[in-house]
Structures are given as C-alpha cells and as structure tokens.
C-alpha cells in the first residue's frame with residue numbers, strides 16, 4: 001500500500017514538473033514572438049530617425065558644433081539596424097530539417113566568403129574529412145554558424161601578415177557524430193573574456209563592427225541541433241590542431257538517425 005502511494009506521489013510530482021516545463025516552454029515561445037514583432041515594429045521609426053539625421057547632417061553648416069552629434073545619431077542608428085537584422089534573421093522560422101554532410105554548409109560558407117578572404121590575403125586551410133556520417137537539421141542555420149565563426153576569425157587576423165583560417169572536420173570520438181573546428185592565428189581571446197564570448201551582446205569590437213550576437217546565435221543553433229560548441233583551451237589547441245593556431249572553436253553534432261523520419265538530401 002505504502003509503495004503504491006509513493007509511486008502515485010512520484011507520478012503526481014512528475015506531472016507537476018512536466019506542466020511547469022510546458023508552461024515555461026510556451027512562455028518562451030510567446031516571448032520569441034513578441035521579440036520578433038517588436039524588432040519588426042522598431043524598423044520603421046528607426047529608419048525615420050536615421051533619414052532625418054542624414055538630412056540634418058547635409059543641411060548643417062560645415063563649422064556647426066552639432067555636426068559630430070548628428071553623425072553619432074546616424075552611427076548609432078546603423079548599429080541598431082544591424083542588431084535588428086541579426087535578431088530577425090535568427091527568429092525567422094527554421095526551414096525543414098534535412099540530412100546532409102557537415103562539409104556541405106562549410107563549403108557553402110567558405111564559398112560565400114572566399115572573395116573577401118582572397119582579397120585580404122588570408123590563407124584558408126581546409127581539412128575536411130570525407131565520408132562523414134550525415135547530420136540532420138537546418139542547412140542554412142548550420143551554414144550561418146560557420147559564416148559567423150569565419151567572420152570572427154577574419155576580424156581577428158585583420159592587418160596581420162600571414163593570417164590564416166583553418167576549418168577541419170572529423171568523425172566524433174567513440175563514433176558519436178561529427179566534429180568541426182574553426183581556428184585562426186589572430187589576436188586571440190584574453191583569459192578574462194573566455195567566459196563571456198558566447199553571451200548575447202558581448203563584443204570587444206568597435207561600434208560599427210560588432211553586435212555581439214554572432215557567437216550567441218551559433219550556440220543557440222548548435223544546441224537546437226542537439227550539439228555543443230566551445231572555445232578550446234591552449235593545451236587542446238596544441239594537442240589537436242596544426243601549426244600556429246591561436247584561437248579555435250569546436251563544434252560537436254550528433255549523427256542523424258537515418259532510419260528515422262525526414263527527407264534525405
């Protein structure tokens with residue numbers, strides 16, 4: 001009798017937890033919708049502010065003491081526009097999940113950025129392992145992750161002679177899915193920032209350059225895909241990666257269950 005009551009109590013407790021989680025999940029979904037709407041609504045007024053400021057800047061006499069302030073209004077509006085663009089991009093509904101080789105979105109990201117990288121004389125090292133197990137998910141989102149990582153690497157080596165960016169993929173240890181590493185030999189991440197880089201709006205870049213959302217978005221996308229992304233420590237870099245890498249991010253993704261549902265690519 002005691003046992004049965006105990007079991008019942010446990011089941012009840014479990015149900016309560018489940019209910020709480022459900023409410024929390026729907027609140028989060030609602031919050032997401034509010035954020036998306038808000039960001040959309042902010043676009044127009046912001047565009048107005050920027051346009052009026054631009055008009056003012058043109059009309060102000062060369063020696064006006066207000067010129068600098070008005071230029072700052074424009075600068076800040078551009079920054080807000082960039083934040084809005086990124087949040088909208090992120091909150092857009094994800095596409096249908098498909099099966100693909102992780103090398104494909106990596107190739108697409110590199111192709112997209114190739115021109116700029118070539119122009120800046122950046123050496124790109126590709127170590128993409130063939131015949132990896134397929135992963136399942138949103139191709140464009142995974143491509144976005146690599147675009148963000150390569151963008152950061154490029155910023156970190158800007159102005160450095162002999163800048164290099166490497167992308168490697170390999171089968172996960174113990175046959176658990178796939179791993180990808182993006183590394184560079186740029187200015188590196190100081191110890192005191194290591195715990196902050198994935199936080200939303202954390203940036204060390206100038207106003208016009210960074211919103212601080214890149215790595216946050218990467219982490220959200222990778223988690224959504226059942227994986228993890230982390231910054232490698234210096235010993236791990238020496239152990240795992242070739243010549244001269246300074247900063248490296250590693251992604252792990254589970255391999256797809258090809259027996260399950262989904263439409264193969």
Ligand SMILES: Nc1ncnc2c1ncn2[C@@H]1O[C@H](COP(=O)(O)OP(=O)(O)OP(=O)(O)O)[C@@H](O)[C@H]1O
Pocket residue numbers: 148152153156184186187188189197198202203204205209210211212213214215216247
């Ligand atoms: N490869 C890297 N080398 C050195 N520092 C890096 C690297 N990647 C990220 N960081 C640091 O982490 C911070 C956060 O990166 P994140 O991509 O989230 O934002 P951001 O690049 O500053 O802005 P955004 O990506 O929105 O344009 C950067 O400002 C930079 O200080």
Ligand SMILES: [Mg+2]
Pocket residue numbers: 148151152210213214215
């Ligand atoms: Mg970035």
